[in-house]
Amino acid sequence: MGASNFVEGVDLAFKVIFGISLFFLAGITTVMLWFVFRYSRKRHPVAEQIKDNNLLEITWITIPLILVLLMFYYGYAAFSPQRIVPKDAIPITVIGKMWVWTFEYEGGKQSPVLVVPLNKPVRLNLHSEDVIHSLFIPAFRIKEDVVPGKNNFMWFIAQQPGEYDVLCTVYCGLRHSYMETKTRVVSEAEYEAWLKALPEKSNEPEGLVILKKNACTGCHSIDGSKIVSVSFKGMFGKSEKVMTNGSERSITIDEEYIKSSLYDPDKDIVSGYQKGIMKTYKGLVSEQEMTKIIDYLKTIK
Amino acid sequence: MTEEKTHHPEPSYLVDTGKYKGLMAWLTSTDHKRIGMMYMYAMMVFFVVGVLLGELMRLELFRPGQQFYGPQTYNGLFTIHGIIMIFTVVIPGLAAVFGNFSMPIMIGAKDVAFPRLNLFSFYLYILGAAIALSSQFMGNGPPDTGWTFYAPYSIQTHTNVVAAVFGAFVLGFSSILTGLNFIVTMHRMRAPGMTFFKMPLFPWSLYATAWIQVLATPIVGITLLMIVAERWLRIGFFDPSLGGDPVLYQHLFWIYSHPAVYIMILPAMGVITEIIPTFAQRKVFGYKAIAISSLAIALVGYFVWAHHMYTSGMSPTARWIFSLLTFLVAVPSAIKVFNWVTTMYKGSIDVKPPFLFALGFIFLFMIGGMTGLSLGALATNIHVHDTAYVVAHFHYIVFGGVGFAFFAAIHYWYPKMYGRMYNFKRANWSFAFLFAGFNLLYFPQFIIGIMGMPRRYFDYLPQFTFGMQLSFFGGILLLIGIVLMLTNLFSKKGAKAPDNPWGGKTYEWTIPSPPPVENFEVMPEMGENEQPYDYK
Ligand code: HEM
Ligand SMILES: [Cu+2]
Ligand SMILES: [Cu+2]
Secondary structure (H helix, E strand, O other): OOOEOOHHHHHHHHHHHHHHHHHHHHHHHHHHHHHHHHOEOOOOOOOOOOOOOHHHHHHHHHHHHHHHHHHHHHHHHHHHHHHOOOOOOEEEEEEEEOOEEEEEOOOOOEEOOEEEEOOOEEEEEEEEOOOOEEEEEHHHOEEEEEOOOOOOEEEEEEOOOEEEEEEEOOOOOOOHHHOOEEEEEEOHHHHHHHHHHOOOOOOOOHHHHHHHHOOHHHOEOOOOOEOOOOOOOOOOOOEEEEEEOOEEEEEEOOHHHHHHHHHOOOOEEEOOOOOOOOOOOOOOOOHHHHHHHHHHHHHOO | OHHHHHOOOOOEOOOOOOOOOOHHHHHOOOOHHHHHHHHHHHHHHHHHHHHHHHHHHHHHOOOOOOOOOOHHHHHHHHHHHHHHHHHHHHOOHHHHHHHHHOHHHHOOOOOOOOHHHHHHHHHHHHHHHHHHHHOOOOOOOOOOOOOOOOOOHHHHOOOOHHHHHHHHHHHHHHHHHHHHHHHHHHHHOOOOOOOHHHOOHHHHHHHHHHHHHHHHHHHHHHHHHHHHHHHHHOOOOOOHHHOOOHHHHHHHHHHHHHHHHHHHHHHHHHHHHHHHHHHHOOOOOOHHHHHHHHHHHHHHHHHOHHHHOOOOOOOHHHHHHHHHHHHHHHHHHHHHHHHHHHHHOOOOEOOOHHHHHHHHHHHHHHHHHHHHHHHHOHHHHHHHOOEHHHHHHHHHHHHHHHHHHHHHHHHHHHHHHHOEOOOHHHHHHHHHHHHHHHHHHHHHHHHHHHHOOEOOOOOOOHHHHHHHHHHHHHHHHHHHHHHHHHHHHHOOOOOEOOOOOOOOOOHHHHOOOOOEOOOOOOOOOOOOOOOOOOOO
16 A cells, blocks of 8 residues: 555556656657668668558557547546545644745644544645645655645645655755655544644744744754854854955954844955855744844853 | 850859958858858857856755755756756757848848848847846846746845846847848748749748737736835735736736746757658658648647646636647647658668657657656646656757757758868767766656656655666756767867768758858759659
């Protein structure tokens, strides 16, 4: 049995299409090479002129036409159920944000991995906070774009316990290739227990929640390691060399500097980094939130 | 004897006869042959740069994790690689080079209808390419959107998107004007007696192509300008945070960019349709079917764009309609393959390098086309869309198809262009490396794509390593093939070429190699009973 309810149909469509294609590829290639061999100038010095043959032409219009319609049908048949979601499907909201996936369960509980119960329909409501992403679970053969401003969805029934890759397939910027997580398929009882244990609301400091919500932590770690850019740990109060309008100067990272970095990131660039990588958060992070971020940064020295 | 004395053969087009000499004589020439050659040289430079960028990506992908450079560099690389290869190499492609060099001769004309407009198109091409490339060196760093410039990312990124987009816009005008020029040329300047259905099939394919260039390119032009407007004026066409619709962008983009695939491939098919009869010494099988299928492809090709968007959240109805139409456009391509193969039947086949490249084309194009079927079908598309499978598929079409047809065309018309031959043995060796390298480079990408490897990934999961490494080695073989081919063609002078080295039947083989400036001493005419491809 396939990892999801769609695997069988999709794989059948692949088999039909690849099967027919392979037959024709092998057939045509063989005939072509045979002609090249048999009618080479050495073996066949004078060409015979063959008249056009309408019957032949009609045959090789009709047969491919029938075959491609067959392929269309298999593709359609396996796809159409993917758009019809059972009423009792468990709704989970997927939040795509540069470059992390978050899964929100009923009651607002959030998880970075997608945990689903075995043999239960699950509906994923796709929500993007910034640009287009696409949620792809290869083992389940499903994918749908996560488009800002649209309410796209997908659904499936997981049929095999295990852990599967979840990837982003629409290019979404710097760390697109790291926008991946797992989906874990567990028994219903395990699922219930897991959901219960999932913390209701995060008890993390407010500033950190804001950083995570805006995916700042996708590039700036909070433990001193380097992801894309300078870590938040020990950032506040540090001296740094920056390029401003092409000339280098030394600054101390204080409230003002953090504000200007967030609202006008390309004004000062820390030496060794490139312009244009971090976008402005003007309009996304309010002054109030900024204060909370700064308060938090002061605590991780 | 007296006749020979009064006979002053016209100088070839390679000899400067005007007021300028050398480079300036070329840059100011409105001769369709020189313009075709200039496109060819420019395109080869872009192609080699594009290839090297591709190899740089393969190098980074040799192992999972970061090897030589970071993700921003990778994202910039695939963007400029795609922009160069699509907008400056394969879209102008065979039409700009061989359409210019050969088409007017093949229909018995002295030049295209508007020679000066033709030179202007060439300068637009150079200007557009220069603007697009300038994006790498100016502003906030190389654009990182991919050649598709999908909104809203292309609106939000701080990199230098505007220059790239504007370059593509200018290149679009070059394409429109070339198309216009060719349409008029084929309508007005065919040799007396040459009706449309007696025109050779390479011009036929250019005719179908030209209509797409003229009718579809303005759509991408305005779309690209909308991006610029949105970035500068925050208008809100496409970015939802400004009130726009990102899926609208995709529709507009693909309404042009799917037909653009046919701008690339139709002339390639046309060239193959010339080469096969010549080397089989046989009338092309199903002349009318091939001519009409070019038009059919151009026409139906307009109505399939949304097969690039099955996962974008379109209605299920839109999805199945576009899937059905996509399958219909597969049929005319299949017809052409059958006709090519049948043309070999009972021929007298001389396997010279152009023919070898044409055989390579047919094989690679079949793989490209057949793997496209699972991209056209809904269920299978959902799985492989935006994965390495697509990367493999379009490289089989644009490189295995258009690229190999381009190589075939160079080897075919080279004697006419330069009045010289090249070394056949080396040409065959370069084919062997290109063909083997190509398949080793791209076939594994089908497999890892089906396994779930997304495209445009700087880094990847460990299960894809083996496939990536095969591709790397394929890339090396391919590079060797390219070097062999280019050095064979351009490093030393071959023996003098006869006027008709391959026994071709189209008009370009009736005139001297290289041709005189005005092509024909006596303008050709087609008799009532004459037919194209009349091998006896
Ligand atoms: C040696 C030759 C080549 C190599 C090694 C190569 C390699 C690559 C690689 C590694 C990618 C990125 C795939 C990804 O990250 O998902 C790519 C993308 C691409 N290539 Fe090539 N390529 C070559 C030749 C060509 C040619 C001849 C063309 C067209 C005529 C072409 C057109 C493209 C396009 C359009 C893209 C997509 C860019 C994008 O995703 O925005 N490539 N190529
Ligand atoms: Cu993403
Ligand atoms: Cu398309």
